[in-house]
Amino acid sequence: MDSIMPALPDGHGIAILLLIVVALFMFTREEIPLETSSLLVLVVLAVGFALFPYRYNGELVDPIDLFHGFGHEALIAVCALMIAGQGLVRTGALEPIGRLLARFWAVSPMFSLLLTLLIGAFLSAFVNNVPIVVLLLPILVSVALRTGKPASGMLMPMGFATLVGGMGTTIGTSTNLLVIAVAADLGMRHFQMFDFFLPAAIAASVAILYLWLVAPRILPVRVASLDDSSPRLFTAQLHIEEDGFSDGRTLSELQDKVGSNMNISAIRRGETLIVPLPDAMLRAGDRLRICDTPENLTEFSSTLDAALFAGEVRVDDENPLRADDxxxxxxxxxxxxxxxxxxxxxxxxxxxxxxxxxxxxxxxxxxxxxxxxxxxxxxxxxxxxxxxxxxxxxxxxxxxxxxxxxDATSDLPHTQLAPLALTIMASIVVVAALGLMPIAISAVAGVLLMILTRCLRWQDVVQALSTPVIMIVVASLALGMALLKTGGANYLAELYVALSAGASPSTMLSGLMLIMAILTNIVSNNAAAVIGTPIAFSISQQLGLPPEPYVLAVLFGANMSYATPMAYKTNLLVMSAGGYRFSDFMRVGIPLTIIVWLVLSWILPKLYGLG
Missing domain, CATH: 3.30.70.1450 (Regulator of K+ conductance, C-terminal domain)
Structure with missing residues (x-):
């Protein structure tokens, strides 16, 4: 195979490649909101093509086309499925599953962990994994509190199980939907819902065995903030009484009186907030907002001749501050x-x-x-x-x-509308799986049914939509389009083929998947997927091979968000609830990434005849 380095693309192509580097860097910066960096990328692309016109196949690239991502089929499907998932959460449609799992945990923890992993993975193949994690988190935390076992041994394996399960169908994750839609835009056939279920199921099975038998044993014991047994604190207000000790005195004088251990967070005078500076002069009617133990609050009230209020209720012998309930x-x-x-x-x-x-x-x-x-x-x-x-x-x-x-209980919300919400969600999946209509249409129709049947309120719809997800998808689609039309995708594909000269097609597929797996743990998985898909398509063209296995390598690689907590939003949820550290994700996530990568690197070439 020829290993000569490819020629650089033209000025527009080089500019797009540089913009991708800058964009990926911005996506990793925590201090820059993801939606802000996405909008910046989108504006730079649009303004750039407007000021510096570019022709692709003889036709002028219209900068307006870069905004088509807002109406892209993949984004519509992603948003509609997020909203439908919110309907399941709001009605408590998954509550029976939670109740069943809670009952099993009381009988056999070891078997129950496996059952939890399997159910989490299965559900995530059809529903966004955020509501699945939201369902399972309280159950596992409750189990940990009742049994005295650390939740850290359960939560991360559960979170990762939902991620590996999400690889199984076209609607399992937003990443899957994006890769499939972008591949279809490039001329590939549209993947059906279960077209890549087999390799995903094999990899997920091996991954779940690791998460069940190995991960809990290599995770260190972590204590979450819920285990904190610090004294109960109360927020209350001290009302300055006329002619009392505090009337006409400064805050510093009050601090001296009570021993300088009173923390005043705000002073309200009528409708005005006053900065609690040491020389602030107090008047009758002022309200001091303080937070402390009941004993200290009562002492402050007595010492300073101030009336103590908790909310609108005056604290006295008839309404004491108590912590017994x-x-x-x-x-x-x-x-x-x-x-x-x-x-x-x-x-x-x-x-x-x-x-x-x-x-x-x-x-x-x-x-x-x-x-x-x-x-x-x-x-x-x-x-x-x-x-x-x-x-x-x-x-x-x-x-x-x-x-x-x-908290210490496993009570879950449940409403009479739960069966209806579950039926609507199942109908969305079945209609799309049978090919009766695209998932974008069935999901939007399902959302409308949930609204009409009051499974969802419009405020639930607004809460379900994620601005960062929408903006990163639109910006990534624009970047992918620009990368393709300026020749950047072909250049990167030729470069990859040249650098891997002499390697077999299966090795090149494995390498591409590993690159995506590394990238998705550093930047947004959607960005990695949308940028990687046209490159994978170009690589298959360079090799003269079917594009499906290489596109699937991007899809699976972009789903391997295991090694860092910021790689996926559910990682952050379990990190908080389990008290994990960054290193814990690397300890469990890197071996999991290697396991899934190796299994898929073996099974994909065999399924697609790459040798």
């Missing part, structure tokens, strides 16, 4: 949650649900308590709020299905 729980920020992208101050969680926010945990950081200024901190997927409220409040919050709550 209080419960600690964790609220995990999930995709589509009303907390995602919001700040604590804007979400008004304490006021809305009548509970106290004790602390915030962010994956990869230490626990931040309320002594830090958390009100303006923007919440992300995977953040965990440690909250305190009455048992009745916690139970009510769980039944609201608006938030993912982890």
């Amino acid at each position: 209080q419960q600690i729980a964790e609220i995990v920020v999930t995709q589509g949650s009303l907390l995602e992208g919001s700040t604590l101050a804007h979400a008004r969680l304490a006021e809305r649900y009548h509970m106290l926010i004790l602390a915030l945990h962010r994956p990869g950081t230490t626990l931040q308590t309320l002594s830090a200024d958390l009100g303006d901190l923007r919440l992300r997927i995977g953040d965990v709020l440690l909250v305190q409220g009455s048992q009745e409040q916690i139970a009510s919050l769980k039944q609201s299905v608006e938030l993912l709550v982890l």
